[in-house]
Amino acid sequence: MRFSQIIGNDSLKHLLPQMVDQNRLSHAILFSEEPGCGGLPYALALAQYVNCRDRHDGDSCGKCPSCYKYEKLIHPDLHFVFPVNTSDIISETEKKRPISDYFLPKWREMLLANPYLTEQDLYDGIGIDNKSGNISVFEAKRIIEKLSLRSFEGEYKTMIIWLPEKMNQEAANKLLKLLEEPPAGTLFLLVSQAPERLLPTIRSRCQLIELAPLTKEERASMVQFAQPREFNPLLIELFNAGLNRDLQATFPVWESVADLGREKQRQFCLEAETFIRKIYMVANGLQQLSNVGNDEADEIQTLARKINPAFYKKGFGYFEKALSAIDSNVNAKLIFCDLCNRLLLSL
Ligand SMILES: [Zn+2]
Numbered sequence: 001m002r003f004s005q006i007i008g009n010d011s012l013k014h015l016l017p018q019m020v021d022q023n024r025l026s027h028a029i030l031f032s033e034e035p036g037c038g039g040l041p042y043a044l045a046l047a048q049y050v051n052c053r054d055r056h057d058g059d060s061c062g063k064c065p066s067c068y069k070y071e072k073l074i075h076p077d078l079h080f081v082f083p084v085n086t087s088d089i090i091s092e093t094e095k096k097r098p099i100s101d102y103f104l105p106k107w108r109e110m111l112l113a114n115p116y117l118t119e120q121d122l123y124d125g126i127g128i129d130n131k132s133g134n135i136s137v138f139e140a141k142r143i144i145e146k147l148s149l150r151s152f153e154g155e156y157k158t159m160i161i162w163l164p165e166k167m168n169q170e171a172a173n174k175l176l177k178l179l180e181e182p183p184a185g186t187l188f189l190l191v192s193q194a195p196e197r198l199l200p201t202i203r204s205r206c207q208l209i210e211l212a213p214l215t216k217e218e219r220a221s222m223v224q225f226a227q228p229r230e231f232n233p234l235l236i237e238l239f240n241a242g243l244n245r246d247l248q249a250t251f252p253v254w255e256s257v258a259d260l261g262r263e264k265q266r267q268f269c270l271e272a273e274t275f276i277r278k279i280y281m282v283a284n285g286l287q288q289l290s291n292v293g294n295d296e297a298d299e300i301q302t303l304a305r306k307i308n309p310a311f312y313k314k315g316f317g318y319f320e321k322a323l324s325a326i327d328s329n330v331n332a333k334l335i336f337c338d339l340c341n342r343l344l345l346s347l
Contacts (some may be wrong), residue, residue, distance in 0.1 A: 001044040001071065001115060002046045003059045007037050008214040016046050016209075017058040025050070028179050030164075030206035031190040032195045039191035040116045040162060047078055047158040050187060066153065073108045076152035077160045080107060081143060083119070083133025083166035087126050097138045113270065119163060120194075132323050135167040140174035147183045153259070156187045164190045165197040172199050179205040229296065231271045236299050238340065242347040250344060254336035265326050265335075269319045276319070278303045278311045305346055314346045 003013040018026045029046070033039040037303060045060070048070035052060035060067050073232045082103075087093040090102045100107070101128045109118055110125045117125075123133060167175065176199060179188065190206060192198060208329035234253050241249035259266050281290035283304035292300050318339055325335045 001041055002047060002062050002067075003045045003049070004040075006038055006041045006045060008040070009211050010219040012042055012209065012211070014058060016042065017049055017055070020046075020050055021055075024344055025187070026207035027182045027186060028190070028206040030190045030192060030195060030198075030203065031207050031211060032142075032192055033211040034213050035118050036116050036210060037194050037214055038116065039211055040111070040117075040160075041194075042158045042209075043162075043189040044073075044111075044115060044210070046189060047156075047160065047187070050156045050158070050186075051075070051077065051293075069153075073111060077157045079143075079146050080104070080162070081135060081139055081159065082107065082122060083135055084126065085123075085128040085131040085133050087128045089127050089302040098138070099136070099139045099142055101142065109266075118304045123267075126260075133163075133166055135161070135164065135171050136171065137168065137174065140167070140171040143153040144174065144178060147178065147186050148240045151185055155247050156185050157183075158187045158189060160189045160191065162191050163191050164202070165194040167198075173200060176202050176205070181318075188332060213281055229271065229293065232275070232296055232299075235275050236270070238301055238343065239307075239347065242340075242344045245344060247341075247344060250340040252332075254340045256334045258332040260332075262326055264330075266323060269323045269326070275300075276312060278313050279307060283307065283309070311346050315343060318342045318346075 003017065006013065027053040029043075030288060031039040031042060048067055049055060049060045051066045051070065053064040053066055060070075062071065066075065073080075081100050084098045084100055084103055086098050087103075087107065091099060094102045106126050110121065110337070118174060118305075119133070121133075123129075126335075147157060149157075164172075165177070179202060180190070188206070190198075190202075195203060195208070233257065238250060238253045241247075241253070257265060260268070278290045278292050278296075279300055280286070282300050283293060290300075322335050322339050326332070
């Protein structure tokens with residue numbers, strides 16, 4: 001992520017690169033924010049900036065091999081810690097001592113779709129149900145192991161700790177030791193929504209950067225940013241064809257999706273789930289909470305009036321099924337042809 005892509009707290013877009021350029025960057029930074037104000041995006045942009053090979057105009061280039069890996073969140077020197085708990089998406093052995101690494105694929109997927117994700121979004125996404133996440137001592141040990149290795153490619157190893165206030169006492173003490181004697185070339189970026197709950201000794205070892213709440217306008221544009229809607233035209237076409245019971249009209253849709261790469265097919269399904277959620281909320285009078293953009297409001301209103309109330313749960317399930325079929329390498333034409341048929345019968 002580049003600084004220029006972040007919404008809100010614009011002064012940081014100059015301050016943070018300047019700190020790097022003038023060699024004034026502390027080895028540990030504590031971003032303090034209200035939920036959803038951009039703490040994670042700023043941590044990501046800073047991590048990308050320090051390792052970019054072609055920094056210019058106060059931002060990372062977004063194109064060099066390092067930026068490429070940062071933008072996909074797969075750089076070997078970029079580490080994440082966030083609160084977790086047991087969940088059905090990890091193995092029985094992993095359930096005994098759940099740590100962030102076990103949830104990385106889902107974390108990456110969620111963060112790429114929405115770097116402003118909330119704590120609850122994370123828990124819903126990784127399926128820890130009603131349990132609360134925490135950062136355990138096993139996680140702290142894992143942090144020490146990772147940081148004892150040399151950086152693989154970049155100048156810095158970056159450890160982004162999201163919601164460090166979820167650390168228990170034992171984990172916090174281990175982290176404190178690391179902050180007292182940081183391994184060479186390590187940058188700690190803590191993003192906290194309750195810094196008062198951190199050990200005072202941890203706080204005092206970090207440079208504090210407070211993010212201001214976003215303005216109403218910034219929040220409005222964040223919604224657009226957070227929810228890609230690349231496939232809205234196809235989804236609208238598909239849903240209208242389904243409502244008209246026009247099987248023939250669904251063919252171009254499923255054929256064009258089947259021709260895409262797997263990542264795009266996944267994105268199509270994820271966007272479809274968000275799309276269904278929005279229609280459902282509008283149909284149930286929750287327009288205010290539905291995050292419907294101005295450019296899609298009319299179509300969503302129309303669909304909300306026409307769609308059978310029994311559809312939503314089923315429809316959501318069909319896309320979930322398609323997602324797991326994509327992951328299992330089922331033939332894409334079969335997946336999307338079947339999906340279209342089912343939608344047609346249930347809308
Ligand atoms: Zn770069």
